Amino acid sequence: MIPWERLDAVTLEDGVQLKLMRRGSEYSIMLGANELMNSRLSGSEEALAAHAIERLGSTPAPRILIGGLGMGFTLRAALGLLDTDARVTVAEFVPEVIAWARGAMGEVFAGCLEDPRVSLFEGDVGELIRTGQGQWDAILLDVDNGPDGLTRQGNDALYSAQGLASAYKALAGRGVYSVWSSAPDPAFTRRLRKAGFTVEERATRASTKKRGARHMIWIAQRL
16 A cells, blocks of 8 residues: 655644545545544535535625635635636635645646636635625634534634624625535534524535534525
8 A cells, every 4th residue: 555645734823733645546635633624524515615606596696705725625615616707715714734735736727726716815814804804705613623622722713703793794695605625513513593594414425425523514594
C-alpha cells in the first residue's frame, strides 16, 4: 500500500496541528489525529450546496457566502448549479488552506478559484455575517466538525443564539442558512427555530456512492 506523505502542516491558534496529507492521488486534511476531510469523500459537502441552491429557486443574481474553503467541494458544486450572474464569496480563516488550494491541491480544485463568479476572503466568515445585513441570499457554513467548534474555539460563536441572530439579519428576503455537521445536534436545531428560521434536517452520506458515514445538513430559511 502507498504510504501517507505529509505535504505541509500549520499550528492553529489553539495549539493543534492542521496537516495536509497525500497518498497517491488521494488527499486528506487532518486536525491532529482527526481526519477533517478526504478527497474521496465529497458527497455531503456537495449536498450542502445543492440543498441550499434548490431552496433559492429562481432568485435573480444570487449572492452566496460559503464559510470554509476546505477542498472546494461545496464551492465546485455551487458553481455547477449557479448561473453566470451569481456571485460567490468564500471565507477561509487559515491562509495555508488557501495556499494548498492554489498549490499542492491544485488538481483537486481544478481552477474553480479562478472562476469570475468567485471572490476569496481571507478571514473569519463571522465578520462577513455580522457586517452584512441583508447582503446574502444564502449562507453555507462548513467551517468545523459541526455546531461545536473543533478546529478553533472562535467558531462556537457562529452557532450561538447571537451568531444565529446575526445570520438571520445578514440574509435577504427568504434567504437560506445551511450548515454542515459530522453528526446531529438537536440543541442546534432548537436554536435555529428560536432564531426565527424554518428548519429541515437532512442526513447525507459522506460518499457520492451513497456509502460510508452519514453527516447532517441543516437547511434553515428566513420566515
